[in-house]
Amino acid sequence: MKSPKKLPIHKQIYELLRSHIIDGVYAEGDLLPSENELSNLHGVTRPTIRKALDRLTNEGYILRQQGKGSIVKGKPIGIGILSFTGTTSAIGRENLITRIICGPELRKWESAFSFNITSRENEAGCWYLERLRLVYNEPVFFDITMIPNINMPKFSQQKFENNSLFDILRRKYQIEVLGGEQQLKAIRADERLQGYFRVTHGTPVLQLNRKIATNRHGFYFYSQVFCNTERISLYGTF
16 A cells, blocks of 8 residues: 655645644634745745645634735634534644544444445445544543444554544645534433443433545445534534
């Protein structure tokens, strides 16, 4: 298998600026350096800088105004479970704890949460991962993720504890989320979810089955997310 290629320069600059906004180096209302300043700083052309800024604009991190420049809006609003940015980016790393329950381990497919998979996906097997995620120290999400084992070298060696899966896929494998399908339904907590969420028998829980499209042609990954909305509500876009 081929090793993942190094990120293009405009994506490297995007990642850097994005991390600075998330980490508070640039606060809401601050101005980013101008295109000329960023171009000189990174030794690249203005069109390269513009690509990075366009992406930050599209994802809601900055607002670009003619005559003023790039104004920082901060982290995209929303809890993230229904957004492209992912839970870590939307909530903030300091407010989210991710505990690995199982994996990642290579398995045969048993199902894809009611979605159909291709013969190629089935032959390749999948990386299986279970996580429990706490928001402000409250257990809110339990998720199961299955990713086709197609050009995913050293996936089991990545550090998933308290890290964003979307960030790992983007930075290590250049896989970016483009959209997806969601199936939502309300269920009652079984014994396992009672233990994870610390709720009583029969407590309502939201279940999301998701098929997530990426920038790799024909490459999808699948997740089943259980949400404890007793104290924290969900909102956002997908």
